[in-house]
Amino acid sequence: MAPMGIRLSPLGVAVFCLLGLGFLYHLYSGALSSRLSVFKQRKTVDLRDLLALSMEAAVQGGWEVKRIRMEDTLEEKSKGKTKEGASEKLTKGDLNSHRKMYYLIKNTYPYIQVNSEEHENSDGEATVWTRNIPDEVLSKIPEGKVVPAESVTVWIDPLDATQEYTENLRKYVTTMVCVAVNGEPVVGVIHKPFTGFTAWAMVGGGANVAPRDSYNANAPKVIVSRSHAGKVKGFIQQAFGNNTEIIPAGGAGYKVLALLDASDDDYEKADMYVHVTFIKKWDICAGNAILKALGGDLTTLKGEEIDYSGSEKNPGGVLATVGMDHAAVVKKLPAWDDENKN
Ligand SMILES: Nc1ncnc2c1ncn2[C@@H]1O[C@H](COP(=O)(O)O)[C@@H](OP(=O)(O)O)[C@H]1O
Numbered sequence: 529m530a531p532m533g534i535r536l537s538p539l540g541v542a543v544f545c546l547l548g549l550g551f552l553y554h555l556y557s558g559a560l561s562s563r564l565s566v567f568k569q570r571k572t573v574d575l576r577d578l579l580a581l582s583m584e585a586a587v588q589g590g591w592e593v594k595r596i597r598m599e600d601t602l603e604e605k606s607k608g609k610t611k612e613g614a615s616e617k618l619t620k621g622d623l624n625s626h627r628k629m630y631y632l633i634k635n636t637y638p639y640i641q642v643n644s645e646e647h648e649n650s651d652g653e654a655t656v657w658t659r660n661i662p663d664e665v666l667s668k669i670p671e672g673k674v675v676p677a678e679s680v681t682v683w684i685d686p687l688d689a690t691q692e693y694t695e696n697l698r699k700y701v702t703t704m705v706c707v708a709v710n711g712e713p714v715v716g717v718i719h720k721p722f723t724g725f726t727a728w729a730m731v732g733g734g735a736n737v738a739p740r741d742s743y744n745a746n747a748p749k750v751i752v753s754r755s756h757a758g759k760v761k762g763f764i765q766q767a768f769g770n771n772t773e774i775i776p777a778g779g780a781g782y783k784v785l786a787l788l789d790a791s792d793d794d795y796e797k798a799d800m801y802v803h804v805t806f807i808k809k810w811d812i813c814a815g816n817a818i819l820k821a822l823g824g825d826l827t828t829l830k831g832e833e834i835d836y837s838g839s840e841k842n843p844g845g846v847l848a849t850v851g852m853d854h855a856a857v858v859k860k861l862p863a864w865d866d867e868n869k870n
């Protein structure tokens with residue numbers, strides 16, 4: 529009798545091999561994807577590159593803001609009401625600028641967090657940054673500064689002072705980009721679409737604007753909102769007296785520039801900026817970064833630093849100063865009762 533042997537059918541061998549290969553692929557792809565996710569966590573970004581990109585985004589958004597105003601095709605709508613009941617306006621200038629700015633940044637760095645005031649469901653622009661760093665940046669910041677990509681939050685205000693934009697008060701209008709690292713504002717860009725001026729600064733790097741020579745902390749000229757003022761007048765008079773000069777102006781970006789030496793436009797020269805109603809982080813982050821780079825401060829009315837990560841809300845008001853003792857000013861302010869917190 530012939531010994532019993534196992535006959536392997538060629539089909540069986542093929543199926544067996546395929547199963548084996550599948551199993552190995554499963555193991556390997558698991559290991560590979562976990563390695564890739566480690567790689568992803570280690571992505572980095574250079575803050576000087578982000579500054580140059582932010583400047584480019586603010587300028588490109590600004591072209592749209594200017595064009596829509598010149599063509600008078602604002603298509604003004606209301607997004608709803610602020611907590612205080614003012615109409616929150618939205619125009620084609622806000623939306624077109626958002627599209628330019630958001631996608632330029634997001635297409636260049638898809639893996640960083642970008643928070644814009646506006647949103648849009650249509651397909652975005654296919655633009656990518658040219659990687660050109662302006663000479664004025666290279667000369668003031670000779671070396672880059674690399675940080676982990678996951679520590680970065682970018683805040684975009686595609687059009688600040690929309691209310692004034694609808695009233696054709698052009699000098700108040702800006703486009704803004706801010707880069708925060710671990711919640712701290714480090715790069716700020718405020719662009720003026722109608723003069724073409726771009727104010728920029730990087731904390732610990734450089735800036736193209738500077739504080740004025742002197743400020744009056746005892747009898748200050750205080751710049752405030754003209755369309756979201758709330759009870760700011762009484763608040764300021766309680767701190768500095770009934771004769772305090774109060775300057776109503778539009779735009780959070782404009783009001784920060786009014787503290788500095790910017791000369792592209794006709795700025796009211798203010799000693800401090802105070803805001804008592806609710807405000808969002810895209811309104812104040814760029815100004816905060818610029819003031820911080822110049823040794824100034826932008827805090828809540830209790831003097832607390834603002835964390836530019838997470839939620840967009842800033843319910844604690846704003847006090848912005850440069851070239852003076854910020855903590856001493858906070859002490860002069862009336863108690864802030866968080867009435868705007870939600
Ligand atoms: N109470 C409030 N609620 C929501 N947004 C406010 C606000 N007060 C001011 N802002 C926003 O902060 C920016 C500056 O305001 P103001 O000119 O009144 O000082 C404006 O940004 P946008 O124009 O980008 O919406 C405005 O909408």
Ligand SMILES: [Mg+2]
Nearest residue numbers: 616617645690
């Ligand atoms: Mg708005």
Ligand SMILES: [Mg+2]
Nearest residue numbers: 685688689811
């Ligand atoms: Mg704004």
Ligand SMILES: [Mg+2]
Nearest residue numbers: 645685687688
């Ligand atoms: Mg806006």
